[in-house]
Amino acid sequence: ADEGFDGTxxxxxxxxxxxxxxxxxPGIFKSTCKIDITWFPFDDQRCEMKFGSWTYDGFQ
Numbered sequence: 001a002d003e004g005f006d007g008t009x010x011x012x013x014x015x016x017x018x019x020x021x022x023x024x025x026p027g028i029f030k031s032t033c034k035i036d037i038t039w040f041p042f043d044d045q046r047c048e049m050k051f052g053s054w055t056y057d058g059f060q
Contacts, residue, residue: 023051 014022033047 011023011026016022029049031047031049033045035045037043
């Protein structure tokens with residue numbers, strides 16, 4: 001996470017009727033991932049990041 005991000009900042013999570021949640025964090029997250037530059041500069045790169053609760057597992 002960004003070093004300047006205060007993790008105690010209050011945020012909202014949108015919970016949909018099917019149980020999915022949308023979390024829009026008030027910060028910038030940095031990550032590294034493998035990239036394929038075969039078609040550079042006409043390429044798209046995607047990095048998947050998974051966020052989870054520190055207090056509940058994926059079944060709660």
